Amino acid sequence: MIERGEFKGKPLIIIKRDEEDKYPFSFGISKAKLILENIEEIKKFVEENSSN
Secondary structure: OEEEEEEOOEEEEEEOOOOOOOOOEEEEHHHHHHHHHOHHHHHHHHHHHOOO
16 A cells, blocks of 8 residues: 655655554655665565565
8 A cells, every 4th residue: 555645845655554554664755766776686685585
């Protein structure tokens, strides 16, 4: 579940597991860009550390 918000007048994206998620993951544009710049390493990290 994705929501949009604002923090101190800046855009924010909020990622929740479900509607009742008490600890959503949120970040702004700077961190979003950093994630996109490193998406392949993030994917690799998940693959290497997932037990599924």
